[in-house]
Amino acid sequence: MFYYYLKLASKSIKRTPWLSGLMMLAIALGIGACMTTITVNYLMSANPIPEKSDQLYYVQLDSWSPHFAAREPNEPPDQLTWTDATNLMQAQQAFRQSAMASSGGVVQPDNPDVKPFMASLRLNFADFFPMFNAPFLYGSGWQYSDDTARKQVAVISKETNDRVFGGENSVGKSITIAGEMFTVVGVLDEWVLVPRFYDVTTGAFSETEDVFIPFYMKQVMQLSNGGNTNCWKSPEGEGFEAFLMSECINYQMWVELPTDAERDAYMTFLNAYVDEQKALGRFPRPHNNRLSDVMTWMETEEVVADDAQIMMYMAFLFLFVCILNTVGLLLSKFATRNGDVALRRAIGATKGAIFAQYITETALIGLIGGVLGLALASLGLQAIESLYGDFISELVHLDATMVVLSFGIAITASVLAGCYPAWRVCSIPPASQLKTQ
Amino acid sequence: MKTNLEFGPICRALLRNKVGAVLIALQIALTMTIVVNAIFIIVERQALMQRESGIDEANSFYLTSTGFGNDFEPKRVIEQDLDVIRNTPGVIDAIQINAIPISGGGWSMSLTTEPGDDQEDVSTANYFVDAHGINALDLEVIAGRNFTATDIRWRERNQPDWPDNAMITKALAEKLFPDIPWQSVVGKTVYIGDDEPVIVTGIVDKLQAPWIGWSELENAMLSPEKMVSESTRYFIRTEPGERDRLMAELEDTLANAYGNRLIRNVTTVTETRERSYRQHSAMIKILSTVMVLLTLITAMGIIGLTSFNVNRRRKQIGTRRALGASKQAIVRYFMLENVIISTTGILLGVAMTIGLNMLLIEWFAMTALDWYYIPAGMVVLFVVGQLAVLGPALKAAATPPAIATRTV
Numbered sequence: 001m002f003y004y005y006l007k008l009a010s011k012s013i014k015r016t017p018w019l020s021g022l023m024m025l026a027i028a029l030g031i032g033a034c035m036t037t038i039t040v041n042y043l044m045s046a047n048p049i050p051e052k053s054d055q056l057y058y059v060q061l062d063s064w065s066p067h068f069a070a071r072e073p074n075e076p077p078d079q080l081t082w083t084d085a086t087n088l089m090q091a092q093q094a095f096r097q098s099a100m101a102s103s104g105g106v107v108q109p110d111n112p113d114v115k116p117f118m119a120s121l122r123l124n125f126a127d128f129f130p131m132f133n134a135p136f137l138y139g140s141g142w143q144y145s146d147d148t149a150r151k152q153v154a155v156i157s158k159e160t161n162d163r164v165f166g167g168e169n170s171v172g173k174s175i176t177i178a179g180e181m182f183t184v185v186g187v188l189d190e191w192v193l194v195p196r197f198y199d200v201t202t203g204a205f206s207e208t209e210d211v212f213i214p215f216y217m218k219q220v221m222q223l224s225n226g227g228n229t230n231c232w233k234s235p236e237g238e239g240f241e242a243f244l245m246s247e248c249i250n251y252q253m254w255v256e257l258p259t260d261a262e263r264d265a266y267m268t269f270l271n272a273y274v275d276e277q278k279a280l281g282r283f284p285r286p287h288n289n290r291l292s293d294v295m296t297w298m299e300t301e302e303v304v305a306d307d308a309q310i311m312m313y314m315a316f317l318f319l320f321v322c323i324l325n326t327v328g329l330l331l332s333k334f335a336t337r338n339g340d341v342a343l344r345r346a347i348g349a350t351k352g353a354i355f356a357q358y359i360t361e362t363a364l365i366g367l368i369g370g371v372l373g374l375a376l377a378s379l380g381l382q383a384i385e386s387l388y389g390d391f392i393s394e395l396v397h398l399d400a401t402m403v404v405l406s407f408g409i410a411i412t413a414s415v416l417a418g419c420y421p422a423w424r425v426c427s428i429p430p431a432s433q434l435k436t437q
Numbered sequence: 438m439k440t441n442l443e444f445g446p447i448c449r450a451l452l453r454n455k456v457g458a459v460l461i462a463l464q465i466a467l468t469m470t471i472v473v474n475a476i477f478i479i480v481e482r483q484a485l486m487q488r489e490s491g492i493d494e495a496n497s498f499y500l501t502s503t504g505f506g507n508d509f510e511p512k513r514v515i516e517q518d519l520d521v522i523r524n525t526p527g528v529i530d531a532i533q534i535n536a537i538p539i540s541g542g543g544w545s546m547s548l549t550t551e552p553g554d555d556q557e558d559v560s561t562a563n564y565f566v567d568a569h570g571i572n573a574l575d576l577e578v579i580a581g582r583n584f585t586a587t588d589i590r591w592r593e594r595n596q597p598d599w600p601d602n603a604m605i606t607k608a609l610a611e612k613l614f615p616d617i618p619w620q621s622v623v624g625k626t627v628y629i630g631d632d633e634p635v636i637v638t639g640i641v642d643k644l645q646a647p648w649i650g651w652s653e654l655e656n657a658m659l660s661p662e663k664m665v666s667e668s669t670r671y672f673i674r675t676e677p678g679e680r681d682r683l684m685a686e687l688e689d690t691l692a693n694a695y696g697n698r699l700i701r702n703v704t705t706v707t708e709t710r711e712r713s714y715r716q717h718s719a720m721i722k723i724l725s726t727v728m729v730l731l732t733l734i735t736a737m738g739i740i741g742l743t744s745f746n747v748n749r750r751r752k753q754i755g756t757r758r759a760l761g762a763s764k765q766a767i768v769r770y771f772m773l774e775n776v777i778i779s780t781t782g783i784l785l786g787v788a789m790t791i792g793l794n795m796l797l798i799e800w801f802a803m804t805a806l807d808w809y810y811i812p813a814g815m816v817v818l819f820v821v822g823q824l825a826v827l828g829p830a831l832k833a834a835a836t837p838p839a840i841a842t843r844t845v
Contacts (some may be wrong), residue, residue: 022741026734026738065554104668108505116505116699117699179505222594231630233631234631238598307720309801310797311720311723314471314474314475315727317467321464325735325737328457328460332744332746387715387723420456
């Protein structure tokens with residue numbers, strides 16, 4: 001029976017190619033617009049580390065000025081001072097913890113054929129790698145004892161390893177970074193994080209760094225500040241140490257706290273720490289410390305761009321207009337078939353059979369519209385990539401979820417659009433229609 | 438009036454096919470909602486993109502030089518580099534600078550007119566330039582004086598204090614001292630980072646900060662200094678038409694002049710502007726496309742539905758023609774029918790447009806729609822409706838009267 005309806009549907013579509021084409025085009029455009037914008041939003045708001053996003057917490061301490069908040073309304077600063085980052089690390093009160101900074105430096109390969117190049121650096125503690133499930137190709141991260149001993153060890157990205165060591169296992173080899181010799185202890189595999197949640201202060205969709213070295217190297221090598229540096233008061237005194245000891249913020253910190261009890265305990269510890277610092281004359285503001293898990297932090301930092309959301313809502317409205325359009329056109333189309341329907345009803349077809357026949361037709365139109373829409377969506381994503389540039393390239397690929405979703409929306413939309421016209425056409429009284437023929 | 442008399446039959450005919458008319462009206466309302474709000478966003482973004490940075494964007498570029506190795510002497514290399522660049526034919530001027538206007542990355546400090554950390558402060562972007570800064574950035578000193586060679590100092594790594602004098606933009610002068618004319622700000626003392634005094638020795642016409650989304654975009658301060666740093670940026674202004682040639686040439690010259698350094702990120706200001714404003718230009722293009730497609734879809738919908746009505750009423754039209762109605766009367770019938778539907782849709786659209794705008798204000802902190810967008814949108818949608826209906830109406834008018842005599 002279904003096959004018969006399908007045959008009738010395709011015949012009917014062929015009979016009115018322009019009208020049917022217009023309906024398919026409308027559905028395709030609506031679906032294409034929705035898919036494109038939903039994909040961008042979906043990937044922007046993706047959970048980058050679903051297995052433990054509710055156990056990782058970003059640490060914020062309100063070390064700001066007594067006269068004004070770091071961010072309105074009364075939000076603590078988004079980064080820590082060197083003093084607080086190092087104090088919290090020394091306390092070792094969490095299951096895992098890592099303070100972080102970003103910087104840059106020239107990598108000088110020993111091989112004279114490979115030109116020196118500028119590498120992005122992340123300065124972090126040993127826990128960084130297990131905490132964020134960093135994938136290793138060779139070797140592993142370093143130990144906390146290497147951090148405290150200020151050992152010059154490095155973990156390098158796959159790309160850096162390919163560039164400097166031609167892709168071979170470089171664990172144990174040395175590499176010159178920003179003028180100092182480091183020993184490679186680990187090589188990461190491809191590590192794509194969308195968003196790169198561990199540091200969103202320099203843009204949520206940046207790539208993971210080229211080289212990872214211990215945090216204290218910042219002090220040892222007097223490395224430059226990456227990312228944003230904000231100060232509510234000028235450093236006291238001159239030189240690098242004075243800057244490190246100042247109230248300037250440039251450091252991020254994450255802790256891993258597997259249970260709620262541990263989280264509460266860590267919060268208590270943070271408050272006690274701030275009280276301690278208050279006694280030393282710091283932290284002039286009232287207690288305002290935060291522990292935000294990954295998704296909360298992404299929301300606070302507004303990782304999903306407003307423009308992307310505006311476009312998505314516009315696309316939904318667009319789809320709605322396309323559906324209205326389709327309903328109108330279907331009504332017209334089916335109304336021309338009143339005679340046929342009346343005849344079929346008169347010779348015994350049930351209302352249900354008629355309804356099924358016309359719904360099949362609209363579903364077919366929806367399906368074709370959906371396929372077209374999917375093609376339009378991949379064009380749309382390409383257009384978005386070319387409009388926004390490379391940084392967004394991780395955000396513009398269709399995945400299986402999106403494909404299924406788009407067919408779902410297309411068919412649901414067109415069947416919903418077809419319901420009213422199909423109901424109208426099957427509820428006409430056969431007698432009156434037959435009479436006028 | 439003949440047209441007035443036709444309203445009655447048209448309305449009664451519409452009531453017999455309510456759903457079709459309501460669908461078109463709804464479609465027009467939604468289209469108007471989206472189109473008007475989209476145009477408003479587009480115009481706003483275009484206004485943002487047309488702001489000028491104050492520098493000679495078309496003829497300027499910049500590059501980064503990063504030295505490495507233990508025997509790298511920043512001061513000597515910087516002096517040499519600047520000498521080489523400035524003496525290259527085609528270069529108007531060049532400077533070492535800490536940040537590039539409208540590029541997205543830079544320094545900012547807070548300024549107050551009285552010392553103390555409890556004073557009302559004004560934030561400004563800080564640019565470190567030498568006496569060539571005005572020429573290289575294509576600025577004009579409109580009050581006071583330019584820096585001289587004796588003003589310039591070297592800022593060592595992590596040196597926190599500031600030179601004794603500075604130049605500021607006219608906009609910043611007016612923000613700091615709103616009560617006096619900007620010319621008289623020359624000679625005033627401002628305090629940087631709460632308590633360090635700096636004397637304003639010059640006012641420049643216009644120079645934007647590095648952050649285009651910043652509310653204080655026009656606030657900039659020029660500090661007479663060069664920086665001791667391995668990694669440094671040179672900003673180069675060229676004669677018109679020489680930029681692209683010099684970019685390649687200077688990259689080679691500098692790379693060859695000193696071995697232990699990398700020359701990277703050779704970038705034009707034009708490209709920087711494009712990258713900084715890319716989000717806005719993308720939004721403009723996307724919304725424009727959506728608008729055009731949506732209007733087309735709605736127009737096609739109107740055409741489709743009217744054509745259908747025309748086909749269904751062929752017999753009635755033929756009868757009317759046979760009874761003496763002119764072709765114009767038939768066209769007028771369909772046009773008037775569309776006027777009724779469109780007006781309903783447009784009135785609903787006005788309410789929805791304002792509603793969507795209010796939601797956008799609430800959710801995305803956007804600004805309120807200017808009133809004149811609404812009548813403009815009404816006119817556009819009305820014209821689109823009339824144009825769309827014209828084709829099918831003319832077709833209807835071509836119905837031969839003889840059809841009335843057949844098949845009945």
